[in-house]
Amino acid sequence: MAKKLQVQEDVSPNLIPMIDIMFLLLLFFMLGADMGQRELEEVMLPKALAVKEDKEVKGQKSDRLTVNIYHRYEKEVPCQAFANHEVCRDDKHWRVGIKGKDYTDSDKLLAMLKKEADGFRTDPKNPKFSERGLMIRADASAPYGLVQRLVNTCAKAGIYKVECGAARPPDKDLADTKKG
């Protein structure tokens, strides 16, 4: 009887191109991730066309404080209005955050702002006023009352240089606006 010839072929896929692509993907996501920005909470900023590019000199001590006004997470407080991108007027749903800490309590916020402002009271004629800048990053769905409260607290602390965070609409929207 003739023996059947059995050929065992070693099928091993070449993994090298896949590893290369995986490395590239990994590099892209690693570089794109912004891990270090604990100062900025996730906020849907109001849209504005006339926004100035926010350039902060790296390595220099910033003289600006960023205050985030953001809605509490959906899991914590389900909010129909916020989910529909409408204005949520329930004060309990909103938080004021600075450097990752909660400062919703007005007294706590005032104490913090005063402490921050004290190091920048450079004008001996007007010791009430501080040169400390402040950036308000408030959600577009927030009522102005929250910003107003913050602004009032700033006034009490002597901070008067205020910047408002806004997002530039995508180029497509920009073109539509210009046509209109």
Place this chain on the structure above:
Amino acid sequence: MAGSQNIGESSDNPVAINVTAMVDVIFCLCIFFMCSFHFKQLEGKIDTWLPKDRGIFQGAINNDLVKDEVRVIMRWTPPAKDSQKNGREAGGTVRKVAQNNPVGSDEELVRDILQIADGYNRVGNTSWPLVIDATAEVPWQDVVHVMDLCKRNKIERIEFAAPSVPIQ
């Protein structure tokens, strides 16, 4: 047989490295970064100031202040419950400039602002501020929209009405 083998096959490399573990780790890392990744929106800023010596005057405006500022007053009107029945217009932000009548569009608002601004400029007062005086219910987006309109019309000095702090 050596002649029947392709370039890059395992026989070329006598010390084979098992890359499976590395691929697994890269996969895990990739999944982690993909899940945590979000596209950053282009953020910018609009410069504003708090007035040192002007307070909040919703409605009744101090006549002395009207002489050297442009005050945009914004208030929120809630939607009427029976708006669908009687055809009344839905709620929204009512805007007016100083003691003028409420405006209906952005163009009218800018026209009113520039009209008052022209009056100041004609008498040589070019350092007038535009003060935004809004009620608590007004959406922040609407306030930023007014600021945006002003910046687009080269009005640089925008201030928020804040409690009056007298200058020492």
